[in-house]
Each structure stands twice: as structure tokens, then as C-alpha cells.
Amino acid sequence: MKAIQAVKKMVALGVGLTMVGATIFGASAAKLSDYPAPFVMNGTPASNLAIVVGDQADGADVLGAVDIIQSLQSQAVVKVAASNTPSQLVVEGDAVEIGSTSDLLEINEQIGDVRETLTEVDLDMLKGGQITTDQGSTEFNQYLRFPDDNTSSGSVLFDKDERDRVGHYMFYNDSTTIFQWELEFEEGLESDVTGNDLVDLEDEDITILGQPFVIVDTDLANKSNLNTAGGSPDLTIELIGGAVSAVLGENDKETYVVDGKEYEVEVLVISETAAGGEGSVKFRINGEITDELEDGETDVLADGTQIGIRDILATGKDIQKSIVQFYLGAYKVEFRDSNTTDSTAIVGAEVNEETIEDANVLIKGQFTTTTANALTSLTGARFEIQNIKYNLTADAVLGDMYVPPGTGVRAQLDEPEGMLTPNWDIRYEGLMDTGVSLIRLDSAGDDEYDLEFTNQEGIFYDVPYLSNEAGNAAGGTLKFGDNDDDLWFTEFLNVTIPSFSATANVNTSDRGGAFTTASGLGRQVFYISDDDFFVVSNCDLSNTDNTCFTHVLRYDSIDTTNRQLTFTDLGTGTREVTYDATTFLADLVVGGITYKVGVNNDATSVATPNNIYVDLNGNGIRNNCTEVMVGLQGEGTLDLGNQLHPSANMSGANFSLPAANVSACGGLAANGTFVGATEAIPAGGLNLSQHVNTSNLSLVTFTKEFDEAAANENISINVTARTGNEIGIQSVRAMSGPYFSGLLDLEENDDLSQALSGYGSFFELFDPSGSDQAEDLTIEYPLSQRGARIFVTGGVVTTSTTEAGGNERVQPIQIGAAKLASEVSDISQYNAVVVGGPCANTVAAALLGNPEKCYESVPENKAIVKLFEHTNGNVALLVNGRTALNTRQGARAVATGAIAKATGMEAEVTGTTLADVTVRAV
Structure with a gap:
């Protein structure tokens, strides 16, 4: 039923960005x-x-x-956020946002383009420290880096995810770098070598990405030979950390809590002879007996919790109890590089005994004592580590990675252990809440469109825009306005073209200039007739001045006895002005701007009795083919299309018709740049053959409104006449601008398709299936550029929202x-x-x-x-x-x-x- 479709349309068009990809509830009978x-x-x-x-x-x-x-x-009444209202998202805890007020993270902009590196200045989890060994002390620092390689990976896009769900996501191409973590040792981390061990490093504490670790084992080999002056040092470093660090003696028993669960831990036996005298240990944990564990080893309990051994002190003496230092809720990380002197990273990371296939490791280190002769052992050598670099690449369960709002990278990884530690994430919290202004192309049946918008004064307008109704005033062809009356948004002069010849004779007295008089001008000057609509707007688009007050009025009537003109401002109500008895000019003051109105005083005029012309742009000059633009709340502009010169129809009343771009009228080119008007007449003159049954409504945002942009954003909505005197939206596409994605069909609602622009304008097209009703288009135009909210978080972080500033609009x-x-x-x-x-x-x-x-x-x-x-x-x-x-x-x-x-x-x-x-x- 169409009633169901009508209600369904209203529900769908009210959803907006906050429900992108969500299921739209079906409607029922009224x-x-x-x-x-x-x-x-x-x-x-x-x-x-x-x-x-x-x-x-x-x-x-x-x-x-x-x-x-x-x-x-x-x-x-609708809620309207105040202009430039900051986002109401509040993130508490150890967190840093990638974008800022001084450098917005734009849609389709890589994280690394805004913040290439994070340090301890940004996040507590990246705090450095100091390690002191027998060979000296060194400060260590941590860095998180993000790629900036001019791709879309690591940016926020509008797309279909791998499950065909439409929405905005933080996106990573499969196998592209998500982040690089670096651990840097300022003075170098140096150790003596005993056998294959860096003995001075073992049992040293270090913090990685907010997680305390201890180095429990190292393994160094010089693969080519034992000549420390050359070769390829192959180094492995093992670290263990955990939720609970504890020490127990043999036969001791204690209860610990990990993630809210109690664990009763009992040390069954500590062997002083195992592992070459290093010792081993066995536990009973909640009744479960572990494997025999040595230093650096871990075991996994039935519920997935790990226990890891930091150190065993096995005395073998009756008077001194053997003890074990262990981690419950253990987390084990291993780094390996097969050649620490080259710049080639390898797959060399393990987390909790699992190889991270989508990560690579690069360790820079070298021997600081060298010998030219081959040695029987590396014992006695000294080795220094400069840094460890770890790179994680994207590998989601279903291919490319799509991170929806309110979630993080960790949840999308096939191997979440690739984040190295369990308590940090890269989270996408959605687009900025800037407040929006609604623009709608609202169908009236299957043959007319109304245009709804709010101007920069906060005044709402609902304007008859295009009609293709059978038997309309233009003879059943596409026209601006409604069925009976025209909509005018272009200034025209009197152009007389006898017999529509190739040459045009222009009445020089009607060529324009200052508004001094309307008396005696030719009838083609006066093309706005009774009940017509017209747009007045003082945007100076030639200077990219998009700050202007746009109003749409209707010419209601004229009282020639009292020289009074009556207009209805579609947003504010009735206005009356009086015209001069000599010049036949009146001052129409709208939005604080004075617009001259000229009245046709030719008593013999048949086609245009009491018609008027208006200085639509308020500059005090009568121009030919000068189009005015609609200034929108939020500093955007609307180009209403190309309007055919009314002189093309010499046989009778003027009609407001769409034209191909042949009439040389001023306006916005495809790239959103203003093109000045000329008075050129196309070859063959102006005639109705230049009327086209299609028109483009363009939403333009100037580069100055962006954080960064090389060109104006121009999104063109093509409205076209269809057979049977129907009308519809043929396409929505970007003519210029940094980014545009869509229209994308919703899998869960085949009546809807959606799109998003780089500025953050959200488009939703409603095309009711099984109906001949024309499509409806709703645009959420942001009051300022909509940026992406991406955070790097460490530890426990909470998010909440607060009420936006703003007001209600009637x-x-x-x-x-x-x-x-x-x-x-x-x-x-x-x-x-x-x-x-x-x-x-x-x-x-x-x-x-x-x-x-x-x-x-x-x-x-x-x-x-x-x-x-x-x-x-x-x-x-x-x-x-x-x-x-x-x-x-x-x-x-x-x-x-x-x-x-x-x-x-x-x-x-x-x-x-x-x-x-x-x-x-x-």
C-alpha cells in the first residue's frame, strides 16, 4: 500500500548518519x-x-x-545544534584523539597524515624508563607510528563492508600496515654474552605498551661464523608479564583474583636438578595440575588463563625453602630477527606461543667487542641492542578490515594478539557531531518536486522546484516551479530575436546597468508574473563569498491604484511595498538587503501585464543571465540549475524552463568555480530547442570551509523528466571535491541507498519499490566540516556523550x-x-x-x-x-x-x- 510506503519513507528519511547500516523498521497502516x-x-x-x-x-x-x-x-520543532558545536563525545582514560581543532582528521584522510607518531607525551602507555645492567644504564622510549602513503588504508570511508553492510568505517586494505611500534634504547642496551645468552638482560623489567614485562630469556647466534667482526647475529628475546605477579615457596598455597575469578594456586614441587640445575616447578591451580615448567615457560589452564614462570630459586636445602616467582594471567611475547645488522624485517613475533603471521620484526644490534678470528663460543663477547621495531599488517577474518563506529581494530583482527599487549586499541568512535541542516528534494506524487532547505538565518523554506505534470503551464514539459507558476532565480535582460535568426538584435535601452527606472523598458524585461516564485540572495560567488541571506518569495498581487505590490516570503510571511509613480521602482528589503523591483507600466502590453523584474542578487545592477545561489545554513550553497532565457518563448507568457549550458548564464562550473555571466547569444539564437527535460541541482562547498582541500566540493543531483509525464532523480554524483562514495544500496532495505561526501554531507535516496512515486532525497548538510573521531586508547577507557549546544527551530x-x-x-x-x-x-x-x-x-x-x-x-x-x-x-x-x-x-x-x-x- 502507498500508505505504508509514505510512512516508511518518513521513517527512513529521519534516520540519518547515526543509523547508517541499521535496519529500518517497516511501516504499518495509519x-x-x-x-x-x-x-x-x-x-x-x-x-x-x-x-x-x-x-x-x-x-x-x-x-x-x-x-x-x-x-x-x-x-x-526540530533540534538544531549551534554552528561549529564541538562533538559531544567524551573519552576518559589514557586516550589520545588523532584529529584536533587545528588539524581535523578528514574523511578519507590517513591517520598518519595527521599524526605520524605518538609518544609518551600523548599516551601514558608509551612511557619510557631506564634499564640498568652490569654494563651501564640506558633510557628507553616507545613510539607508535602510522603510515602516510597516500592510500585509503588507515582512513575513514563510506562503503559496504565484507558482509555488504553500508556505513562509515575505519578502513584498512588487507595486508597493509596498521601501525609500527618501536622500542628505542638511547645509549644502547648492552650485555655480556655467556654461551648464547645476553646474561645481563635476563630478569630485567621493562614496560611495553602499558604492560609490565620481564626479560626471561635471550638467545644469540652468529649464523655465518663465530667471528664477531662479521656474520649475521640472530637474536631472540622472550618477555613475560601478567595480571598477577607473585612469589610462593614449595608447598605454599594462596588465592588470587584475575578478571574477577578466584584461583587457588598451590606449589606442588620445585626441582633443583631439572633444566641443568636451573630448576622446574609444578602447580595445582583450582584442582588442575600444570605441566612441569622452567624459567620463561608458560602453561594454559582449562579456562584459557596462562601461568608463566619468571624465575625459580631451587636451593635443594632443608633450611632454605625453594621459591618460584610467577605470573598468573600471564602474557608472553617473543621477538626474533635473523640478522640484526641488516634492514630486513622478518616474521619474527610470537604472542602466547602463537606466531603472528601478519607482523614482522626488525631488531638493530651489533657486537661491541670484535675479533677477527673464529671463536669456539660467543662467551666473553659483548652485544648491544639499539632498537626493536614491530609492524602489524591488517588481516581481518573476511579480508579487508572495516571497523564500525564504537569498536576498535583489535576486535576485527584474525589474530588480536598481534596488538602485542591486551589493553590498548585503535578505536573508531564515528563522525563528529557538528549539527546538520536538512535539504530535501521531496516528491509530490510522480510528477513534481519541492525543494526544502534552511537559510543562514535559520529560516525554513519549502519551495516548488520542478514540475513535469501533464498539461502544466509549459505544455507538459519539465519546468521550474509548480504546475501553474514559475520559479525564477536568474536575472535576464530584454533580448529581441526576430524570427529566431542567427543574429540577435539587443534593445540597447534594455541592456542593463543601474536600477534607475523601469519606465519604458521592453516587455521581455518583465518576466516575473503574478503568482510566480523568485529567489533573492546576496551571495558574491565570484569572490567565493558564501555568507548570504537567501529568501524565496511569491509575487501575489499588484494594486495599481495605490501602487502597492504584495509578496509572500515563503519562510516569514506577507510583505507589501509601494513603487514610485515615475520610475516604477520599489525597494524590497529582505534579510537586511535591499532588492530593487521594477514594474511593467506598458498599458498596451498583452503578454506581460503588471509583470515585474527583480534585482535578484541585490547588487543594484540589472544583469543578463546572472544566476543567484541559495545560501544554506552551514555555509553551503545550492546551484538550482541552468535557466533558459525567457525571450526564447516569444509567442506568449514567459516560462521558467531548464536549459542546456548554452545560454551563457553565470553560475558554478562542474568544479564548483564561479563562472561570470555574458550576454552572448548562442548560434541560431535563443529558442525552445535549447530547453532540456533535465536539470542539475548542485550542492557546493568551497575549499575555504575544509580543513584541507584542493578544489570545491560539488555534488550534482540530476532530476529528469520520464515518460508518461513522470519525474525522478537520475543520479547523485560528485563533479569535484576530495571524496564521494555512493549511492550504495542497503542490503536490509532495498528502498534506500546512501552516500557520503568528503565534507561530511550525508545523502539518502528513498526509491519505493513497486510504486511509480518519484524518488525522495534527503541531505544532512553539516554545520561545519564533519571529521572522523579516531582514538588510540590504553588501559581502561570509557566513552560517553553530552548534550549538544544549540536551540530549537520552529x-x-x-x-x-x-x-x-x-x-x-x-x-x-x-x-x-x-x-x-x-x-x-x-x-x-x-x-x-x-x-x-x-x-x-x-x-x-x-x-x-x-x-x-x-x-x-x-x-x-x-x-x-x-x-x-x-x-x-x-x-x-x-x-x-x-x-x-x-x-x-x-x-x-x-x-x-x-x-x-x-x-x-x-
């Missing part, structure tokens, strides 16, 4: 409990809202209708929504509230099937509130009382929201006064 929907949805009045009373309505009916209008208006119910029944020829074209019974209201009579006895449509002393659902998806809510008081009581139940307590589509309202109202579902 019911009273949905009130104020569908008359007000998501704080926005329905564009086809009507409140209908009978032509001979009782005063009580009118008061009831007023109550309902006031109720709907009070709920037509979405006005349009003037004219209140109608008499005689003004409604087809109630199914509206989402309507009909007040009054069939005796006083012909629309109510039609809804009820024109009952023969109109007064018996409702039981005595009651009102009936009932929903009627039309096949096109619109609904009518009838408030019908047996008496005038009963009707007003029903209206009061609607206005107060009491009707929303009823289930189903019909309810009965009773009571003795307006304050005493009871609602019961029927």
Missing part, C-alpha cells in the same frame, strides 16, 4: 496512536497539510480547527494550510484534518459516503475521530461531532494528544465540558 504523524513527522509539517472546515461552519468548528493547528505547530505550517471545503476538489491529495460533520462540511460528507441524514452520522452527545486512508498514501482525519460542542470536544482531544491513546483508526469522544473529555477506541 492509526490514531501515531498522531501527530503523518501531519507532522520528525518535527516537520507535511508539505501537503490541510486543515479543512465547512464553508458554513459553526464558530465552534473553526475554534476546534484553530486548536488543532496550534497543536500541530507546537510539535513542528518549522512553520505554511500559510494557506487552512482551507474551506469548497477549496478542496480532491481530498486525497492532502494529509488533511477535516473538522465538522457532513451537514456543514462537504469534504466530511464525501469521506462518509454522503449519508442521507447527515446529522445521524454520529451518536448523540458524542464526537467521532476517524482516520481515512487513501490509496496514494495520504490520510484524512475526520473530527465529527453530533453538536457543535461535541465537535469542539473532539478537536480538543486531538489537539491535546489524548487521541493518541487510542489504538486503531477510530475513536469516540464524550464529555460534558471541554475540560471533561474521555476518549475510547471504537
Whole structure:
């Protein structure tokens, strides 16, 4: 049913970025409990809202209708964040954000482009320290580095993940570097060599990525020969750390807690003869007996917890008990490099006895005492380590790595142990909450579009944009405006082209210049006629000045006796101005800007009686082919398209028609750069053959609004005429800009497709399946550039959100929504509230099937509130009382929201006064 599709559309278009990839709930039939929907949805009045009373309505009916209008208006409010409001995400703990206010992490920008290296200045987990051995002391430092190789890996993208879920993700190509960790020894970590051991390093403490470790074993070999002046030193370093570090003697028993679980640990036996006299140990842990363990070895319990041995002191004496130092909840890391003198990294890392296949290790070290002769042993040599570098590459379970908001890299890795230690992560917390301004191309059936936007003053506009309705004023072809009236956004001069010849004769008196007089100008100057819409906007796009106040007005009427012009500002209401008796000029002041209006004073004019022209850009100059742009809340601009010169239609009234880019009108080129206007006439002159049945609506963000950008962002929405006088959105694509992805179809809802631009503009196209209704497009335009929130976190970190600063914006119910029944020829074209019974209201009579006895449509002393659902998806809510008081009581139940307590589509309202109202579902 189209009713289901209509509600489903409203739900879907209200979802926005916070629900990208989530399942959109299917809609059901309209019911009273949905009130104020569908008359007000998501704080926005329905564009086809009507409140209908009978032509001979009782005063009580009118008061009831007023109550309902006031109720709907009070709920037509949307939350708007203050401009440049910082994100409301709060991260507490050892954490650092990659982006900052001075250097935003942009969409599709690599982490390493913003922060190539992190140190202990940024994170406590990267704190260095000092190691002192018998060979001296050295400071050690830790670094985290991120690649910046001009690829998309390690950036935030909008895409489908490996499971075809659409959304924004922190993304890594499979097998590309995620991070490099380096442990640097400033003075070099030096040790004597005994056998194959760096004996001075063993049992030394060191902290790695926030986790305390001890070096439990080393193994050094010089593979080519035992000549320390050459060869290829092959070095392995083993470290153990853990949640609990403890010391127990033989036969001792103690209880420890790891991750909330108790472990009873008992040392069964310590052997002083095992491992060549180094000793071994066996434990009983919660009744489970471990393997016999030596220094540096680990064992895994049945629940996955590890125990690791740091040191065994086996005395073999009765008077001195043998003891063992161990880790419970142990974590073991091993680094190996087969040649510490070259620059080739190898797969040489193990974590908890598992080889990390997606990591490589590079250790830089060398002998500091050398001999030219081959030795029988390395004992007596001395070796120094300069640094250890560890690189982890992406290997997700399903290929490329997609990290959704609120999660981290660790959870996506096939081998999460590759993070080296268990308590840190690289987390994606979503896009910045900048606040947004909504832009909508809202279909009116299958043949018209309205354009909705909010200007930089916070004023909401709902403007008739394009019509392809059969029999419209342009003869059933695509035109700007609605079915009957035109929308103008381009200044034109008088261009007279006899017989549409190849040469154009221009009336020099009408060529433009300052607005000094409108008297005596040719009729083609005056192309804005009664009831037409026009856009005024003072954007100076030639200087990339996008700070401007845009208003859309309708030319309502002229009173030639009193020289008065009446306009309706679609966002603020009625305006009246008086024009001069000599110059026929008036000053129209809108948004603090004065726009000159010229009136046609040619009494003999037939085609353009009382038409006007307007200085649409407010610069005081009459120009030819100068297009004005819409300035949006958030500093973006809208290019409404190319408009055919009205002189192309010489035979009658002017029409506002789309044109190919042949009329040399000023505007924005494909790359978002302003192109100045000319007065050139195309070869062959201006004629209707240059009219095209397609138009591009372009959303442009200038480079100055970006943190970094080489070109303006220009996203073009192509609207085209279709067969059968239908209309639709053909494409949404980037003409220029740093990044654009989409439209991508949602797997879980085939009616929706979504896209995201580099500035952070989010696009959602609703294309109802099984319906001939035109597509709807909703754009969330950020009030400032939307950056990506990526954090490197260490240890326990919590995230929370706080309320954004900002205010509420009232979405006005349009003037004219209140109608008499005689003004409604087809109630199914509206989402309507009909007040009054069939005796006083012909629309109510039609809804009820024109009952023969109109007064018996409702039981005595009651009102009936009932929903009627039309096949096109619109609904009518009838408030019908047996008496005038009963009707007003029903209206009061609607206005107060009491009707929303009823289930189903019909309810009965009773009571003795307006304050005493009871609602019961029927």
C-alpha cells in the first residue's frame, strides 16, 4: 500500500548518519496512536497539510480547527545544534584523539597524515624508563607510528563492508600496515654474552605498551661464523608479564583474583636438578595440575588463563625453602630477527606461543667487542641492542578490515594478539557531531518536486522546484516551479530575436546597468508574473563569498491604484511595498538587503501585464543571465540549475524552463568555480530547442570551509523528466571535491541507498519499490566540516556523550494550510484534518459516503475521530461531532494528544465540558 510506503519513507528519511547500516523498521497502516504523524513527522509539517472546515461552519468548528493547528505547530520543532558545536563525545582514560581543532582528521584522510607518531607525551602507555645492567644504564622510549602513503588504508570511508553492510568505517586494505611500534634504547642496551645468552638482560623489567614485562630469556647466534667482526647475529628475546605477579615457596598455597575469578594456586614441587640445575616447578591451580615448567615457560589452564614462570630459586636445602616467582594471567611475547645488522624485517613475533603471521620484526644490534678470528663460543663477547621495531599488517577474518563506529581494530583482527599487549586499541568512535541542516528534494506524487532547505538565518523554506505534470503551464514539459507558476532565480535582460535568426538584435535601452527606472523598458524585461516564485540572495560567488541571506518569495498581487505590490516570503510571511509613480521602482528589503523591483507600466502590453523584474542578487545592477545561489545554513550553497532565457518563448507568457549550458548564464562550473555571466547569444539564437527535460541541482562547498582541500566540493543531483509525464532523480554524483562514495544500496532495505561526501554531507535516496512515486532525497548538510573521531586508547577507557549546544527551530505550517471545503476538489491529495460533520462540511460528507441524514452520522452527545486512508498514501482525519460542542470536544482531544491513546483508526469522544473529555477506541 502507498500508505505504508509514505510512512516508511518518513521513517527512513529521519534516520540519518547515526543509523547508517541499521535496519529500518517497516511501516504499518495509519492509526490514531501515531498522531501527530503523518501531519507532522520528525518535527516537520507535511508539505501537503490541510486543515479543512465547512464553508458554513459553526464558530465552534473553526475554534476546534484553530486548536488543532496550534497543536500541530507546537510539535513542528526540530533540534538544531549551534554552528561549529564541538562533538559531544567524551573519552576518559589514557586516550589520545588523532584529529584536533587545528588539524581535523578528514574523511578519507590517513591517520598518519595527521599524526605520524605518538609518544609518551600523548599516551601514558608509551612511557619510557631506564634499564640498568652490569654494563651501564640506558633510557628507553616507545613510539607508535602510522603510515602516510597516500592510500585509503588507515582512513575513514563510506562503503559496504565484507558482509555488504553500508556505513562509515575505519578502513584498512588487507595486508597493509596498521601501525609500527618501536622500542628505542638511547645509549644502547648492552650485555655480556655467556654461551648464547645476553646474561645481563635476563630478569630485567621493562614496560611495553602499558604492560609490565620481564626479560626471561635471550638467545644469540652468529649464523655465518663465530667471528664477531662479521656474520649475521640472530637474536631472540622472550618477555613475560601478567595480571598477577607473585612469589610462593614449595608447598605454599594462596588465592588470587584475575578478571574477577578466584584461583587457588598451590606449589606442588620445585626441582633443583631439572633444566641443568636451573630448576622446574609444578602447580595445582583450582584442582588442575600444570605441566612441569622452567624459567620463561608458560602453561594454559582449562579456562584459557596462562601461568608463566619468571624465575625459580631451587636451593635443594632443608633450611632454605625453594621459591618460584610467577605470573598468573600471564602474557608472553617473543621477538626474533635473523640478522640484526641488516634492514630486513622478518616474521619474527610470537604472542602466547602463537606466531603472528601478519607482523614482522626488525631488531638493530651489533657486537661491541670484535675479533677477527673464529671463536669456539660467543662467551666473553659483548652485544648491544639499539632498537626493536614491530609492524602489524591488517588481516581481518573476511579480508579487508572495516571497523564500525564504537569498536576498535583489535576486535576485527584474525589474530588480536598481534596488538602485542591486551589493553590498548585503535578505536573508531564515528563522525563528529557538528549539527546538520536538512535539504530535501521531496516528491509530490510522480510528477513534481519541492525543494526544502534552511537559510543562514535559520529560516525554513519549502519551495516548488520542478514540475513535469501533464498539461502544466509549459505544455507538459519539465519546468521550474509548480504546475501553474514559475520559479525564477536568474536575472535576464530584454533580448529581441526576430524570427529566431542567427543574429540577435539587443534593445540597447534594455541592456542593463543601474536600477534607475523601469519606465519604458521592453516587455521581455518583465518576466516575473503574478503568482510566480523568485529567489533573492546576496551571495558574491565570484569572490567565493558564501555568507548570504537567501529568501524565496511569491509575487501575489499588484494594486495599481495605490501602487502597492504584495509578496509572500515563503519562510516569514506577507510583505507589501509601494513603487514610485515615475520610475516604477520599489525597494524590497529582505534579510537586511535591499532588492530593487521594477514594474511593467506598458498599458498596451498583452503578454506581460503588471509583470515585474527583480534585482535578484541585490547588487543594484540589472544583469543578463546572472544566476543567484541559495545560501544554506552551514555555509553551503545550492546551484538550482541552468535557466533558459525567457525571450526564447516569444509567442506568449514567459516560462521558467531548464536549459542546456548554452545560454551563457553565470553560475558554478562542474568544479564548483564561479563562472561570470555574458550576454552572448548562442548560434541560431535563443529558442525552445535549447530547453532540456533535465536539470542539475548542485550542492557546493568551497575549499575555504575544509580543513584541507584542493578544489570545491560539488555534488550534482540530476532530476529528469520520464515518460508518461513522470519525474525522478537520475543520479547523485560528485563533479569535484576530495571524496564521494555512493549511492550504495542497503542490503536490509532495498528502498534506500546512501552516500557520503568528503565534507561530511550525508545523502539518502528513498526509491519505493513497486510504486511509480518519484524518488525522495534527503541531505544532512553539516554545520561545519564533519571529521572522523579516531582514538588510540590504553588501559581502561570509557566513552560517553553530552548534550549538544544549540536551540530549537520552529518549522512553520505554511500559510494557506487552512482551507474551506469548497477549496478542496480532491481530498486525497492532502494529509488533511477535516473538522465538522457532513451537514456543514462537504469534504466530511464525501469521506462518509454522503449519508442521507447527515446529522445521524454520529451518536448523540458524542464526537467521532476517524482516520481515512487513501490509496496514494495520504490520510484524512475526520473530527465529527453530533453538536457543535461535541465537535469542539473532539478537536480538543486531538489537539491535546489524548487521541493518541487510542489504538486503531477510530475513536469516540464524550464529555460534558471541554475540560471533561474521555476518549475510547471504537
